[in-house]
Amino acid sequence: MSRLVVGLGNPGSEYAHTRHNAGFLVVDLLGENxxxxxxxxxxxAKTSQVRLGDYDVVLxxxxxYMxxxxxxxSKLSDIYESAHDEVIIIHDDIDLPAGSVRVKNGGGHGGHNGLRSLTDxxxxxxxxxxxxxxxxxxxRMDAADYVLEPLRGVALEELEAMVPTAAQAVIHILEHGVESAMQEFNAG
Structure with a gap:
């Protein structure tokens, strides 16, 4: 059994530097680290198998499209025999302030179509x-336009600045469990 860590995003270079691809950025950094x-x-999907302590992890x-x-x-979860409640999904969230990272165990999709697809x-x-x-x-900017807007300058720097924190949250979940990660990353 492997732990499955999935970053949500959209394929293609035109989406590479958008808010909606935050999950891809985090998985890329995890892959490097x-x-x-x-x-x-x-x-x-693009996948890579890595080892973290006692765990086989599939990035x-x-x-x-997201x-x-x-x-x-779902296919990857079946292939790697990952329990659905242990799959870790990394995604953008417009309901959180820019630059913040939070860990959540379960819950609704909150209007996020990628999460809706996963739940289904x-x-x-x-x-x-x-x-x-x-x-x-x-x-009055449309939410879809906002998350798919190509970022440059300060906006791109702000997005990239939170990627290491999100990657640390994933590592913390894998090493210490989701409850510990929620206490560590949801405070403040």
């Missing part, structure tokens, strides 16, 4: 989430 040497195409970035990513995650495909909303705060859109 855990020395992921080989990424392969598998079950509709994954679905190659489908709103239909549940199918790939996995048959549960009990998976672990690392929520990456990207803030609310300014004024």
């Amino acid at each position: 855990l020395r992921a040497s080989y990424w392969k195409d598998e079950a509709g 994954a970035k679905p190659e489908t 709103n239909v990513s549940g199918k790939a995650v 495909a996995l048959g549960t909303d009990g998976y672990v989430r690392v929520r990456v705060g990207v803030g609310r859109p300014p004024g």
Whole structure:
């Protein structure tokens, strides 16, 4: 059995530096930190197997658009025999202030279509989430336009600045459990 860590995002260079791809950025950093040497195409995702202490960990970035990513995650969960309630999902969250990171164990989708797809495909909303705060859109800007807007300058720097904290949250979950991670990362 492997622990499955999935970063949500959209494939393609046009989405690389958007708020919606926060999950991909975190998985990329985890791959660097855990020395992921080989990424392969598998079950509709890019995956890499790494070792963390006693755990085999599968890092994954679905190659489908986020709103239909549940199918790939469900397939990977079956392939690696990962219990659905132990899958760790990293995603952007407009309901959290920009730059904040929170850990959540289960819960609704909160209007996030990627989480809706996961819940439908996995048959549960009990998976672990690392929520990456990207803030609310300014004024009357549409939420979809906001999270898909290409970032530059300070906005991109702010997004990239929280990536190490989110990666630390994932490592903490794997090493110490979700309850400990919630106490560590949800304070303040």
